[in-house]
Amino acid sequence: MQTITLVLSLLFAVVVSGILARLLPFSMPRPLVQIALGAIIGLVADWRVTLDPEIFFLLFLPPLLFLDGWRIPREDLFKDGSTVLELALGLVVITVLGMGFFINWLIPAIPLAVAFALAAVVSPTDPIAVSAIAKRTPIPKRMMHILEGESLLNDASGLVCLRFAIAAALTGTFSPGDAAFNFLWVAIGGIAVGAGLTVIVGWAKTVVTRHLGEESGSQILISLLIPFGAYLIAEHLHCSGILAAVAAGLAMGFVEARGNALAMTRIRRTTVWDMIQFTANGSIFVLLGEQLPTILAGAADTVRLTGHHEPWWLIIYVLAINLGLAALRFAWVWLSFRLTLFRQPEDRTRPNWRIIGAMSFAGVRGAITLAGVLTLPLAMSDGGPFPARDLAIFLAMGVIIVSLIAASIGLPMMMRGLEMPAEPAGDAAVEAARIAAAEAAIAEIERTQHRLADGRKDADAYVIVASHLMDLYRERIDHQTNLPEQKHIRRRDERIEHELRLAALKAERQEIFRRVRSRELGSEAARKLVRELDFFEARLAV
Incomplete structure (x- = not known):
């Protein structure tokens, strides 16, 4: 009973966070509001959620990454594919190496292998957090597509580096050859599993529908099961379940481009997935905030691992790690843009420093970092405690919160009047x-x-x-x-017509509801009429 009450409370906090984010007089990203509400729940209520990283990964990440891969514009992703790969692979490797040595130098109490593990979990950016901030800060479409593509792919590379770092910490050995081969198997295998499963399921759906007809409920349920199936199969084969979910989403876009689904199925499926995205996104950050009081409660013991006694040293370390991450990201983004994005024929200009700064601030950490750091083992192979585990968790949590705050403050400043290199209309x-x-x-x-x-x-x-x-x-x-000047007039007339149609639809609905209240019209007939008006209004919004 307590578990059910806790789940309902977390969901209610997600709803309240949306209201508060709109009511606050200053602009604050919804994730920060959700973290604060989660922390309040953790302080006021005597509830503690023990996050099992495997369950956390399976429950939240496959559907969200699948949906991001499904909805991301594939042509834009492939157009800037070289830039995305440089950020998703090259930047992760550079971050793991650079920040690993930096963390070990900054905090000698953290062994080098554990420092590499911590650097690996803070290297991936979070598509969920990036999307949440983008809703309050308008980001040029091209930049958003690059950020989404980076965050979809760097999760796998960061978690693979984490796996190698943990193995090195447990065994004391590291083989670059085995690591390279393992990385290729994890990446290629995950992509093949995700794309292959989606293609097979799409083909099977087409065959069944051709012979038996289409049932919207079944089609929606199948779309919900695909990311979980891809993730579980890939993990069973020791591949990347995260990459499998992303590949499944990208393949789903190609499968659905055949247009076999009924219009009603697509409308209902979109509604279901929007609700899942909103709920899962919010739940992740509320859970993150709920963990915060427990982590802060152990700060006094954690700081002693660093050789200090004052807790404010932990704040210094968190800020130093964030500055190191920002510096590495700024330098790599500048180099990447010089080599790729601004070397294209239509973009032969020097990179604007504000574009580089905006891309750097947009490197927000979130759910992947939280779940990744919780996978650090509790004990070594000999039964002893895993070194500096609590300290690593605290630092990772600090990086998440500081990166969110920095993005919510820095991005709006960088984005004012900012334009990406021109792209064909x-x-x-x-x-x-x-x-x-x-x-x-x-x-x-x-x-x-x-x-x-x-x-x-x-x-x-x-x-x-x-x-x-x-x-x-x-x-x-x-x-x-029509001629260009006629098109301008037509667009003006269409805007006027759009406003008039919306006003007319609102009046129609109000009259229908009035008749329901006065019992001149039955509720079932009213639902049908209102649904027709809703579909028409949805079409106007496209």
Whole structure:
């Protein structure tokens, strides 16, 4: 009963965090509000959540990473693929090496292998935290796509480095050859498992649907099970479950591009996944905050490991580690942009230091760091305690909080008036697609009209209705092929029409609800009418 009460309390805290984040007079990212609410729960209530890293990884990360991989624009990810790989792989390796030696020098009480392990868990950025901050701070689309791609891929490289560091700490040995081979197996195997499972499931769904029809509930449930299946299979084969979930999401985008699912399935599935994303994102940071009082309670004992007695030394170490991470990231982003992003034919300009600064501030740590540091073993191979484990957990938690605060303050300052290198506009491609789709619709209406009206007495009715529909599509084509000045007028008129339609829809709903309250209309009929209006309004928002 206490577990159920705790879960419901955490979910309620997620809801309250959204309200508080909007009510606060100053801009604060929702993750920070959620951490604060979690800390309050941990202080006020006598509840303690014991986070099992394996369960934490399995419960939260596969669906969130799968959804990010599914929804990320693949063409934009591949266009800046070299930059993404440099940040997701090169920066992680440099961070592990550089910060490992720095942490060992800064805090000699942390053995070198444990310092590398701590550097590995703080090296990946968190897509969940980046997305949460982006909602309050407008980030150029191209930069956001690079950040999302980096954070999707650097989780695996950081956790693989963590695995090697823990093995070195336990055994006292390290083999670069074995590490390189293991990394290739973990990465390639994870990608193959995730993509392969999604393709197989997509093919099976198509076969079953073709013979038995489509059931929206089953289709949605299958989409929920894919990331968990990919993660578990990959982990069973000792590959990267995280990369498997990301690859499954990317492959899902290609599978769904065939357009086999019903419109109703897509609408319902989007709603379900939005709810899962909101709940899981919030729960992660509330849980992180709930762990904070326990970690702070042991600060007095933890600081003695460093050879000091004053707790403020821990704050100095956290700030020093964050500064080291920021310096490494700034230097690597500058070098990466010089070598790739700004070497493209359309981008032959020098990197703007504000772009480099914004990318550096956006290196936020979050759930991956928290879950990764909790995987540090409790004991060595000989049964002795794992050295500096509590200190490493405290420092990792400090890095998460400080990086969130720094991003919430620094990003808005860096983003004012900032523009990424120009990229081709997609308006022409969108308009061409609309014209082609309308032309295809006209041709299909004409074919269907002849097929349905053949031999019928009311064939004239089919001709009249088909002619009306084709006129609507021809009008759409004429709108798309207007001159530039006419397009400007059309966009103005469309904006006015959009506002008027929203006002009309609101009035329709209010009248329906009024009739329900006065018992002039039944609730079931009202739900149907309101649902139709909601779909229409959703279409206007696209």
